[in-house]
Amino acid sequence: MSHKAHDISREHLLITGVTGYIGFKTLTIALERGYRVRAVVRSEQNINHLKDKSTTITQSLDRDQLQFVVIPNFLESNAIFKSLEGITVIIHLASPLAIETEDYDSGIVKPAISMVTNVLEAASRVTSIRRVILTSSCVTLIPFEWNINPDSQRLYTVDDVNTSVNGPFSTSMEAYWASKALARVATKTFVKHTRPKFDFVNLLPSVVLGPDDRLDADPSATVDSLLQGTRAAVLAPALTASLNSTFPYVGTPVHVADVARAHVDAVDAGLVPGNSEYILSSNTPNGVVWDRDVQGACRKFFPEEVARRSLPLEGSLTAIKWRLSAKKTEETFGWRFTGFEETVKQLISQYLQLEERSLK
Numbered sequence: 001m002s003h004k005a006h007d008i009s010r011e012h013l014l015i016t017g018v019t020g021y022i023g024f025k026t027l028t029i030a031l032e033r034g035y036r037v038r039a040v041v042r043s044e045q046n047i048n049h050l051k052d053k054s055t056t057i058t059q060s061l062d063r064d065q066l067q068f069v070v071i072p073n074f075l076e077s078n079a080i081f082k083s084l085e086g087i088t089v090i091i092h093l094a095s096p097l098a099i100e101t102e103d104y105d106s107g108i109v110k111p112a113i114s115m116v117t118n119v120l121e122a123a124s125r126v127t128s129i130r131r132v133i134l135t136s137s138c139v140t141l142i143p144f145e146w147n148i149n150p151d152s153q154r155l156y157t158v159d160d161v162n163t164s165v166n167g168p169f170s171t172s173m174e175a176y177w178a179s180k181a182l183a184r185v186a187t188k189t190f191v192k193h194t195r196p197k198f199d200f201v202n203l204l205p206s207v208v209l210g211p212d213d214r215l216d217a218d219p220s221a222t223v224d225s226l227l228q229g230t231r232a233a234v235l236a237p238a239l240t241a242s243l244n245s246t247f248p249y250v251g252t253p254v255h256v257a258d259v260a261r262a263h264v265d266a267v268d269a270g271l272v273p274g275n276s277e278y279i280l281s282s283n284t285p286n287g288v289v290w291d292r293d294v295q296g297a298c299r300k301f302f303p304e305e306v307a308r309r310s311l312p313l314e315g316s317l318t319a320i321k322w323r324l325s326a327k328k329t330e331e332t333f334g335w336r337f338t339g340f341e342e343t344v345k346q347l348i349s350q351y352l353q354l355e356e357r358s359l360k
Helices: 021-032 044-053 055-062 104-124 172-194 229-238 256-265 290-301 303-307 327-333 340-359
Strands: 012-016 036-041 066-070 089-092 131-135 199-205 207-209 253-255 276-280
Touching: 012 021, 021 036, 021 044, 021 055, 021 256, 036 044, 044 055, 044 066, 055 066, 089 104, 104 131, 104 172, 172 199, 199 256, 207 229, 207 256, 207 340, 229 290, 229 340, 253 256, 253 340, 256 276, 256 327, 276 327, 290 303, 290 340
Parallel strands: 012 036, 012 089, 036 066, 089 131, 131 199, 199 276, 207 253
Antiparallel strands: none
């Protein structure tokens, strides 16, 4: 699909969440493509950490392609507005810090909605802004209860939305699901009622995986740095039962680099139309079976490590089948998602490198 050449030199991006797993990759891709970027961090210390983790970041700072702005608290009314002068596109990846809280509504749900609406309100006061790209989530497509009684035959598309969001919530995870759905709805409602000069693109990743670029240049990075959260649970079938998740996972992976790339591609209005939403997920529509497919990739790509039990294949992760459609995404963006097998290969490679480094 041909479209008018996109002039990168006219753009100035504001990116939030750059210290995070997806945000870091998004920032480096944007810089590598030649975009000017203003990156939001929560503290001065974050800037030093980021410089240590990437030569791209250091070099971009040196040539004034990149600048940082420190915003300790996004939820302050004018905090983000002050940093938007001259910005053309906001890529908003930051999410509220998940806190263990007695009150899920004020601790998780309200901050998620406020954070999105704060960004949108600030953007509506800045004439140069033409687009806001937001990281939503595939969990906004289905209610939390679906996990207990999944509909594994139905194909879910971006037109689906979780309407079961009123609480009271029994767990922080349930509140998190609701908060994501409510933030997604709040975006559409805001644009519909306020009719700002900018448009929005909502991106809905599934289970985000793959190597963590932040660890490559970090001499203090260990295997434990990699085995966090989702990555730990997904690598359990390759490693040990000590990493097993307490709950099953939906079998819908997506490579972190694809998620980051989609955020940067979405800057181009000639490629990606506005006021639109896209599912980011690989191996659609049938997904993966975590145990079988992780162990299969290990045997295929790392037979020696399996034989000598560097990869003991002793853990497990139960899979729930969830059929997603990424057809519209691949047609619009013009590329195919990295398959799960390749994603696991890269993730295990990074694990083995970190393990080797620790033995030296």
